[in-house]
Amino acid sequence: MTGGLDVKILILTGKFGMGHWSASQSLAQQFQDEEPGTEVKVLDFIDYAVPSASEAWYKGFSLLVTHGSGIYNTYYKMTENMESDAHPPFEWHFLDRLETLLEEERPDMVVATHPLCAQMVSRWKQETGVALLLITCITDLSVHGEWINSNTDCYLVGTPELREQLARKGVDPAIIVPTGIPVKAQFKTTPHQRDGQRRHLLIMGGGLGLLPRKERFYEELNALPGVETTIIAGRNEKLRERLEGKYEHIHVVGYTDRVYDYMAQADLMLSKPGGITMFESIFSELPLLAWEPFLQQEINNARFLLRAGIGAVAAKEIEDCLEAIRNLIYDREKLSAMAGNMRRLKSQLADNTLGAILETLRVMKGACA
Known part of the structure; x- marks a missing residue:
């Protein structure tokens, strides 16, 4: 993106394992490398939404996947083909906290690298009718139904094979871009x-x-x-x-x-x-x-x-x-x-995707100015 209006990007994630956080940090750096001066903030949304409980949740998740992987895998496979737009526990609390966060930060675009974050932003867009750009970056090499939400504007996926899997689940192929999972440059x-x-x-x-x-x-x-x-x-x-x-x-x-x-x-x-x-x-x-x-x-x-x-x-x-x-x-x-x-x-991976996203965002912001 060259010149034009300044934009602000909010990357929402969670620390259920450090992969989501790592991908978020890499994405933030890629956006800033693409357009120096772009304001990008990475936020642990789970910690923001439930600060008194997030550490216990993360420890509980770690114990589950370490000592109860059979239970975790059974749940994963049972819900793998769930319908899109899932309703997570404590949904209304998360929505209330998201409303406060978006009022505080006023981003032009949200990137979600964790399914819960994608679900909540999609639901917020549905409830409010606000045309906030939502990008979902899938950090797995398979497509669980929890990643799919109807108010998502673009999906960044690891491979062309994942693009096909997501399309078979009913997502418009035009908004699915195989970029690879984000890593340090x-x-x-x-x-x-x-x-x-x-x-x-x-x-x-x-x-x-x-x-x-x-x-x-x-x-x-x-x-x-x-x-x-x-x-x-x-x-x-x-x-x-x-x-x-x-x-x-x-x-x-x-x-x-x-x-x-x-x-x-x-x-x-x-x-x-x-x-x-x-x-x-x-x-x-x-x-x-x-x-x-x-x-x-x-x-x-x-x-x-x-x-x-x-x-x-x-x-x-x-x-x-x-x-x-x-x-x-x-x-x-x-x-x-x-x-x-x-x-x-x-x-086979798309090149300069983030640059195109920033350009689209600049055009959208200019049209609303």
């Missing part, structure tokens, strides 16, 4: 630094407690001929202290906001198949070996990973996981084919 721009001699394995998920506890796993990793392994432990200080300096060919990193640098150096990544992680991998053209998932969204993500030919799935058992690493880390032809499939997928 550096994942798209950091040049590869793979030396081609020694193999480099990157392992993510230490901060989530996903890594095996048995020493044999790390002993076997360390013994892989010609392989250097980097483990990102995140904020798991116990894991970092336990492994740091213990193995010659295993390097441990604590929390870092430069994951893109480590991806640029790796030949293969072992991680959970979350939507954000998968698109960080895709934009880095780094084949992904996914930990066998247990949450339904990630099971769906892993199925996409296999269909698209951009990675593989490693079983949870230590020996099976090590065997999956051995089978892939040395297979240059297969890794090259996976990276090529990632490039093809990237070529």
Whole structure:
């Protein structure tokens, strides 16, 4: 967008897992890069609406998905094909808080990266008749019915396949744009630094407690001929202290906001198949070996990973996981084919979508001025 009227964008999200928040931050940066000076605010709407209860809700959700994944998956599958415009619990309270928020912020456009936020803004538009632009950014690689709302002006989705799925659920294809799930710009721009001699394995998920506890796993990793392994432990200080300096060919990193640098150096990544992680991998053209998932969204993500030919799935058992690493880390032809499939997928994504949205917003605001 060039010149014209200033616009304000409000990105609403929730911290049920950090993927929604991460996508929101990346979107905010992309809008600002597209048009420097654009006012963009990211807000945890759940915390805004129920500040005294949000922390307990988030902890409860974390406990559910960690220890009650079977219950969560049953609910997810039972509601996957629910009718659009769902009515969540405490709807009227959320609507009241949204009314206050929109009066305070007066945005020209709202972007929702969590289903509840999309539902509430759509319902508010229906109740008030206000023509506020609503963009829904779907952060999964499957389309649950809770994302679909009749007053949505545009859907940003991860892939062309998702566009087709959403259209089959009755959404106008003209308002569905495959952009990829938003990630930091550096994942798209950091040049590869793979030396081609020694193999480099990157392992993510230490901060989530996903890594095996048995020493044999790390002993076997360390013994892989010609392989250097980097483990990102995140904020798991116990894991970092336990492994740091213990193995010659295993390097441990604590929390870092430069994951893109480590991806640029790796030949293969072992991680959970979350939507954000998968698109960080895709934009880095780094084949992904996914930990066998247990949450339904990630099971769906892993199925996409296999269909698209951009990675593989490693079983949870230590020996099976090590065997999956051995089978892939040395297979240059297969890794090259996976990276090529990632490039093809990237070529199918819409370019400059956010710029077009900003231009539309400027025209709309000018017409109302």
